[in-house]
Amino acid sequence: MADDGPDRDVVMAASADLITERDFVLLLISLYRDYPALWKIKSKEYADKNKRLLALSSIVKALRVYKPTYTEDLLKKKINALRTNFNKERKKIEQAQRSGLSPEDVPKPSLYYYNEMLFLSDQMCISDTESSLNSEVKHFLFTIQRYILLI
Template identity: 55%
Template sequence: MASTSESEVRENSEREFISLLIELYRDCPELWKVKSKDYFNRNKKSAALEKIVGALKKIKPDFSVIQLKQKINVLRTNFNREFKAIEGKKVSGTSTDDIPEPSLWYYNDMHFIKDQLEIAQTETSEQPTPVLLLDVLAD
């Protein structure tokens, strides 16, 4: 029977942590849903961030709101980059066999934020390009 290495245990633990973070984030639309009535309410956003940090501190006791904002920004940036790459291939008329599979293990978990992307036409191209509406964590 093969033993699990310490690095594999840490990687699984980090994946579980990120999965929980994404789940908690999805449950707080005031942090990511631009059309939410609470999106521009700083008090509600702050309370939501504190709620998420409180839940995550059970796993990582030193976790802070600053670290949470950093993690969310990294997750959103990586998702947005991957989403744009995949959608760009679809729009360009590439055959479905040539459209890349997402490389991010959490791509499908973050798919709820895709509705916050807007297809924008650029003056130099007739191809639409997905762009982020705004950074939801900026205060």
């Protein structure tokens, strides 16, 4: 049996040097988009835990070519960070658009991967207006409840 030791390490190190962090993130997003079980809330696959786990392991396997020590935990954390940053940026841009700014004055996305993540836009559950409405309703119900207890 051939020795996989030093030669394999050199090949792995060389392949890791072939891709920049930026390209790695764009590749990760591309792979993530290819597995709707991980992000498409209304699909049947999204509700299937086994399909989600299989999708995660497939992505990790593809990414290990570039980062041999990449794990599912690292992937989950990276996806969460990318989604969080994308959502913050998206909300900032949408608020600027709603404020009545001219299209030239609306801020441009600062994230280099913003456009790559746009496939997630229709997956967001709660808009700002819904959350503020929910807050007002909760406050109203709390006030009524307090009033009834005083009677």
